[in-house]
Amino acid sequence: MRKKIIIGVLLVVAGVLAYLGQAIAFKLQDKKEIEAHVAFLQPFEFNGFLEENVPVKSKSTQAKVFFFFNTECEHCQAEARLVAKAYEALNKVDVYFLSIEPLENIQKFAKDYGLAALPDINIGQIDAHEAAKFGINSFPMVFIYAPGGQLLKSYKGEVKIEAITKYIN
Amino acid sequence: MRLQVLNIIILVILSYYLKNYLVTDEILYNLYDTQLSYSQIEQILSRQNEWVWLGYALIPFIYLLKIGLITICVYIGLFLMLPKKIKFREIVPAVVKADMLFLIPAFIKIIWFTFNVDYTLEDLQYFMPGALLNFFDPSLVESWLLYPLQAFNIYEVAFWFMLAYQLKEFFEDDFQASFKTVALSYGSSFVVWVVFLMFLSINLS
Numbered sequence: 023m024r025k026k027i028i029i030g031v032l033l034v035v036a037g038v039l040a041y042l043g044q045a046i047a048f049k050l051q052d053k054k055e056i057e058a059h060v061a062f063l064q065p066f067e068f069n070g071f072l073e074e075n076v077p078v079k080s081k082s083t084q085a086k087v088f089f090f091f092n093t094e095c096e097h098c099q100a101e102a103r104l105v106a107k108a109y110e111a112l113n114k115v116d117v118y119f120l121s122i123e124p125l126e127n128i129q130k131f132a133k134d135y136g137l138a139a140l141p142d143i144n145i146g147q148i149d150a151h152e153a154a155k156f157g158i159n160s161f162p163m164v165f166i167y168a169p170g171g172q173l174l175k176s177y178k179g180e181v182k183i184e185a186i187t188k189y190i191n
Numbered sequence: 192m193r194l195q196v197l198n199i200i201i202l203v204i205l206s207y208y209l210k211n212y213l214v215t216d217e218i219l220y221n222l223y224d225t226q227l228s229y230s231q232i233e234q235i236l237s238r239q240n241e242w243v244w245l246g247y248a249l250i251p252f253i254y255l256l257k258i259g260l261i262t263i264c265v266y267i268g269l270f271l272m273l274p275k276k277i278k279f280r281e282i283v284p285a286v287v288k289a290d291m292l293f294l295i296p297a298f299i300k301i302i303w304f305t306f307n308v309d310y311t312l313e314d315l316q317y318f319m320p321g322a323l324l325n326f327f328d329p330s331l332v333e334s335w336l337l338y339p340l341q342a343f344n345i346y347e348v349a350f351w352f353m354l355a356y357q358l359k360e361f362f363e364d365d366f367q368a369s370f371k372t373v374a375l376s377y378g379s380s381f382v383v384w385v386v387f388l389m390f391l392s393i394n395l396s
Contacts, residue, residue: 027271042386185227
């Protein structure tokens with residue numbers, strides 16, 4: 023009887039390890055796909071305040087900076103304030119503030135944190151499936167792309183403007 | 192009980208020394224400087240300083256939880272492997288004594304960084320003498336592999352032997368039987384724990 027219990031316990035342990043091992047393998051595969059997707063900007067669309075399905079192209083004449091945010095996140099609010107304050111430093115880049123939340127929330131966020139008043143900033147709603155391709159798992163996440171579409175740098179969390187401009191100037 | 196209190200006091204002192212003399216503000220500024228501005232770093236540090244007491248307050252709870260969990264694993268092992276019944280509290284001293292081995296790398300770390308002052312926070316985090324990680328460059332290792340490479344170290348091996356040695360009295364001084372029980376009970380739980388942390392780390396990174 024005792025022997026059977028020991029074998030049972032060891033089988034449970036082996037089962038747990040197999041489950042975790044498989045989950046790790048799947049997650050690693052996901053990560054690889056995300057890394058490959060993020061390495062070069064793929065065209066996608068987002069919903070702006072005035073226009074739906076605004077296209078974002080892979081290549082353009084200017085570098086691009088994407089801020090993926092959540093309106094409730096304090097660090098995203100601080101990041102928006104930083105960008106609003108130092109907007110001049112980013113005048114040679116296309117700046118995108120994107121969230122998967124409803125447009126009303128995004129609009130209020132843009133107004134509250136000074137982004138709405140900025141002329142050339144792109145703020146809007148991105149499809150959750152599209153955001154997942156960037157591997158967004160915390161906020162804010164920042165991606166800096168060269169005019170040719172190559173990823174120059176990505177950051178997790180709040181980031182100072184100089185840490186962005188040093189990659190694009 | 193005395194040994195547990197002593198261990199907790201030592202852990203609190205080591206943690207205090209680490210936080211106040213090794214993880215200095217300068218080290219933290221250097222860490223955050225690439226991404227954050229001076230005022231942002233100031234904010235983070237002041238917030239961290241507000242909650243630093245919580246870190247010390249949690250040490251006894253984390254320590255007792257760790258000892259409790261290891262003892263449960265070993266207790267189940269002994270329950271299944273031995274014909275006679277052993278009381279839970281009879282195993283605790285053996286686990287506590289063996290666990291004191293983990294103070295050795297903590298002391299080595301403190302001595303090392305007290306005299307080698309040119310280091311970064313990453314150096315401090317990944318320093319584990321006698322670990323598998325020493326065969327690799329931590330900056331090139333995937334983040335989810337860092338913990339297992341640190342966790343498999345000579346102190347962990349010594350812990351298994353020490354625990355088996357402490358428990359051999361329950362096996363009529365048969366060290367081999369004692370070690371087998373430790374390997375099957377604590378050992379398998381340890382492997383599950385390491386793999387679980389790898390799983391968490393890969394999901395959170």
